Amino acid sequence: MTNTSLPQQRSVWGRRQSRPLKENQRQALADLWPWVSLALPEQSMINLPDLFPLPMEDLWVEIGFGGGEHLATQAALHPTVGFVGCEPFVNGVASLMVRIQEQSLRNIRILKDDARLLLARLPDQSIGRIFVLFPDPWPKKRHHKRRMIQHATVDTFARILKPGGFLHMATDDAAYAVWMQDIMAQHREFKLDLGERTSITERPLDWPLTRYEQKGIAQGRAPVYLAYRK
Numbered sequence: 001m002t003n004t005s006l007p008q009q010r011s012v013w014g015r016r017q018s019r020p021l022k023e024n025q026r027q028a029l030a031d032l033w034p035w036v037s038l039a040l041p042e043q044s045m046i047n048l049p050d051l052f053p054l055p056m057e058d059l060w061v062e063i064g065f066g067g068g069e070h071l072a073t074q075a076a077l078h079p080t081v082g083f084v085g086c087e088p089f090v091n092g093v094a095s096l097m098v099r100i101q102e103q104s105l106r107n108i109r110i111l112k113d114d115a116r117l118l119l120a121r122l123p124d125q126s127i128g129r130i131f132v133l134f135p136d137p138w139p140k141k142r143h144h145k146r147r148m149i150q151h152a153t154v155d156t157f158a159r160i161l162k163p164g165g166f167l168h169m170a171t172d173d174a175a176y177a178v179w180m181q182d183i184m185a186q187h188r189e190f191k192l193d194l195g196e197r198t199s200i201t202e203r204p205l206d207w208p209l210t211r212y213e214q215k216g217i218a219q220g221r222a223p224v225y226l227a228y229r230k
């Protein structure tokens with residue numbers, strides 16, 4: 001399938017690298033990158049059966065995985081599911097590489113770039129779950145357009161999710177929590193579905209506490225954990 005309108009331009013505003021990589025991170029990157037990295041086709045959709053050597057039962061996507069704590073945990077819990085993670089921050093990608101190496105995970109592919117480039121190249125109704133956990137809140141009004149959760153992104157989520165698929169979002173920024181829920185309320189394809197949980201402040205039990213989340217809680221912020229079913 002060819003689509004000349006696929007976006008080629010990235011929109012990444014945060015930092016791409018901070019401290020130099022540790023030796024074990026550099027080594028894990030060198031060893032694993034050739035088979036873990038995802039190269040995007042320029043003008044077509046990703047051919048999903050080519051991603052993994054064996055057929056996968058489902059495909060889940062995590063956007064902005066940070067240090068990869070959640071992605072690696074889910075990949076270990078669900079070895080028959082393929083995972084595509086997207087993160088432009090090199091130190092985060094290197095941390096995930098170490099986790100992949102230590103846990104011998106074979107079901108993760110990574111794009112080290114803007115998630116929107118990935119989303120645009122995923123076929124319709126191909127994804128079982130999407131995770132957007134603690135995306136940068138961009139609190140200043142003039143920066144709101146940089147937020148990952150926008151009507152256009154949610155339209156793309158609706159396009160790529162299978163019927164019954166889930167969108168999971170979390171934030172510890174009270175204003176962003178309201179923003180996310182306002183946007184989702186306007187997308188009729190999605191319905192809030194917390195499963196066994198009775199409130200959006202209750203943590204999903206199978207999520208590890210990420211360093212980012214831990215820091216926020218220590219600073220007195222109260223996260224919300226949203227789940228919408230298509």
Ligand SMILES: C[S@@+](CC[C@H](N)C(=O)[O-])C[C@H]1O[C@@H](n2cnc3c(N)ncnc32)[C@H](O)[C@@H]1O
Nearest residue numbers: 064065066087089114115133134135136210212
């Ligand atoms: C606040 S951190 C949260 C990290 C992680 N999800 C967690 O909970 O620990 C937000 C992450 O989103 C990533 N990010 C920012 N812009 C992005 C983009 N356009 N595409 C994908 N990831 C992005 C950042 O590099 C950062 O790692």
